[in-house]
Amino acid sequence: MAPQGRPAAGPRCIAIVGPFQSGKTTLLESILERTGAIDRAGRVSQGSTIGDSSPEARSHAMSVEPNIATASFLGTTFTFVDCPGSVEFAHDMRAVLPACDAAIVVCEADERKVPALELVLRELEEADIPRVLFINKIDTATRRVRESLEILQRASRTPLLLRQIPLWRDGIAVGFIDLALERAFIYREHAPSEVVSLPDGELPREKEARYAMLERLADYDDALMEDLISEIEPPQDRVFDDLARELRDRHVVPVLFGAAERGNGVTRLLKALRHEAPSIAETRDRLGVPAEGPPLAHVMRTVHTGHGGKLSVARILRGALKEGDAVVGSRGAESRVGGLLTVKGAATTRVPEGAEGAVLAVARMDMIETGETFAAGKARPLSAASIVPPDPVHVATLAVRDRKDEVRLTGAIAKVLEEDPSYRFDHDAELGEMRLSGQGEMHLRVAVERLWSRFGVQVQTGRARVRYRETIKGDATARGRHKKQTGGHGQFGDVVIAVRPLPRGEGFVFEDRITGGVVPRQYIPSVEAGGRDFLKRGPLGFPVVDLAVTLLDGSYHNVDSSDAAFQAAARLALGEALPKARPVLLEPVLSVEIAVPSDALSRASGLVTARRGQILGYDGRPGWSGWDLLSALVPEAEIGDLIVELRSATAGVGTFRSRFDHMAEVTGRTAEQAIAGSRTAVSAG
Template structure:
């Protein structure tokens, strides 16, 4: 049976952490003859995970790209990280791929870990297969794994093969279409054997289930199934390929990437059943006919390489992109540039090339102004630009400051480049605390980013937990005088004001009222009084900015010679310093509305996690669009939010997440307030 396409095709290897994606990539490359030996994570000699950050942690932290040929057909594999902290690295590669191979662990209790990636694929109609890895482990039950996975898939999972077992070990498989049996030969093609008698009944039942699943989308096949007519193999293969292309079914394979078992069977299925790049382009809303063979590509990843500068990873949809070619974007504002360096990718290697044709993947140099997700080409029409998903929302932050004095500008530029490479990183300056914050998806995510900051950009930073932007307000009123008088050798300084201070309703901010009559405080000095009041409110009696306060200037006096704006500004500050402590100061803490999303088996654990953080549970409901997931809503103090994502992932097998928004400022009293104020005083004393 001939392959479906001769143009380059792309498969994204996706799935949860520890599923074995990088090992599968290694096995594929070795089976295809692209490497002479199969590397291992343990020996740190794999093609993927070549960066120091990945090897230091024995985990994928960025997409790895490697191209090879299988039976003379060109393929590119995009090995995506499994940890949800690096989930952004899966989105772009999955969108531009022709197929995604979901690599999973065979243990049913770990099936929940695949839910987020299956939802991504289902939502974007991305054709995908499942490869159940590590079946060389003892007592693996492929059927139990399949049933557990089906609970998290909107598409029917269809077994393409059944295992041949010898005791507790899987030693081979029976192909359900060809009805041939094969015995694994580690590192080699499997041997064709006779179907064991013990497996015949299992094979017959599984084959019937396969045909019934396909018949759900084919009326002619349904008639044959109902009439017990055996359809030709060619018809079954055609149905499988068509239903995969239309993302109606999810074929399921199994094997051991570590031992190179079942990998060639997977490659055979990819070769025969995966559509060409035209289908992926159509899925993204691109009209290749209107492109008329002109260059057209999508940037799915941006990388700052140590020696090559900024590289844009692209999937080419139409035409041929050549080194030195001028390209434009279809996004706003328009940008582009001349390709300065064109490379194919093989893990950590960049290999110089002259051109990349339609269907292929390459890295283009020096398109610095082109963002991830942009459509680029000879002259792409704006109406052809496909929508690109928004970056993942921030969940965890660290406050940064440069370890070396004078590195502020260098740090700022490097952080901008990091956020360009990984859109799920964001940089913000907190106006309340004055801190520079780096936001990401979790602690490991930020630690990897900071390690890259030091290695690639040569910027070392010191980190702390971000300060909570507490505020303070008042409950009482006061009427005070602020008098500033200083006599020097020349002109002296004199300002005298009388003010009334009272609280405002929550959220009103600050109000200043001028009730001066008779010119006791000249008009030109009143703005200075207000500025003095505002300056003091930046740090009230408890050490925090003061909000929801009204100040009325109603009396005062001045000196014809010694009064000045500076003197009245100081008088305003003195009045507030005297009066605010008399108004019963009160600490306010920011409260957030938090929506926690978890599989419903972990709902009670999520509620306990929120309650233990002084959270008020507001309720929970089914998560919109997600089967067997709940959304728990709570009001939680911002002071308790710093490592919430760490705890959530620890109690939900890594899949729990949340969204948050500022809700209000809330009074906080008692021991909690006392501890906050004491910490603030200590911090100000050492500042």
């Protein structure tokens, strides 16, 4: 029965989120076992879980994509979406969250993991998602629960509300007291906890903890506050109503605990979600979706299967969807529901219709993307959520192992990007490289593995080259004479040009100072064109920038002169002039802003200075207590593995943003290596 005053909930959708290796996938297994959806919980270490069934997840023993499973508990249908914990796959969570009713945040009371927990909680806060904290691995806990709560509160801007206190025996948590029910429970392995009498001596501790919980709830309930002041025991129904309302309104984050691997605390967690998590109607209100209108759904995930084509996993926010319904997406693309399937890990079951609140895989909606909202009918719906992919922080080149796969690679990459829009792919025509960018080394590795396992395309990766430039530091003058006689009309062009450097960023300037018609007017554009063509690759092997080329003198032949001849003459003249004008190499320098926990600031600074970086300053990260921002200038050539070492130095949570700032002169061994690399690439090409 729903708490008093609340609408019937309908199917619920609950995200399972938390830091890397906190036990999310194990908790999902325990939930599925407890609800009877599976006979026995699998183990991540054995590769036997319902979730993480892809070859990439099995290989790395980690979630690399959302895993979805639907189960029923006490008559309520739940769809759980287990989201990856690694920051490199966080964008998958962003697409899932908007349509969820609530989230279970799985964590440990470990100070070292508080920054990672803070990243997860910030995502939930920004998406405005009600959330319950589940402190996992209570069976190995060494801290008292209130000490744990103080540690975890640092990660949350919303007050944490303790719902349970543990029962200890010889320093080990063997059960808990539910502060709302005022009942004691003893854990049983992979089974619901056993209700027991409140142990002798625990009553004072229970009363103190319960009063603290009620006091926090009373901050938002005047009637409850009056009861507490008057020392009147509030009715249990009011306590549960307050818990539900304040979770729904994001005033508090209820805290429960257990041990997912043993199945401890799972039943009480499910009961709390059943009674207190918001309904689909309340989720619609949060998203600003009207209750009336045609069936409407939000795409949480896109999957390209080996044989079944494209599947769009969607939450039905309003109405009911049927197979064959014509739909239109929030970007205007029209499609048709090719089929509806329930999802449990990698297994799907076809159904004729999806009810409001259900999460289903929708087949063959080829033009509708992850993050889109779509509606039945012809009227284009408004988007229920805005999901912007993060800027990439790591890049690698791709090359097919077999040339016959070049055409297939393009189509396979398009599908990988559709499944995870935080990847980016581009072709650098200047360097002749195909580049895949993403959120880290593992993120790119998974994409490469997925190209093979799912689409049969093998690629090898490499380090992306840098777009170096060269310029000159001095003036020079040279003549270029192109004369060739091959029978019939010959070729003749003769020019004298001067070169001089320009300020950084000025590019290329061509000046004509011809007098007396020594070079006819119709050939002057040819001289400029020949010069521009030559400057695509200067004496150091790179495009030449920031110089002026002045046409001073020349001569022509009435019969043999031509556009092509004067272009050739200009190239010859520049080939003579530039080596005499003191050419220098320029490298792109990026403006970089690095975000790290304050205790890792010195390590981040060391990474910057070791990469020829210039530190510009430090500041506190706005709105993030205990975090700092480091501003610096770093050469692009040194940025390649920065994210790898930054994550290593910050327990996986450091990140950065970068943008082009300026070109700077580079000398010494760095310049020599760049020039040698360019010559090797040219000879190989």
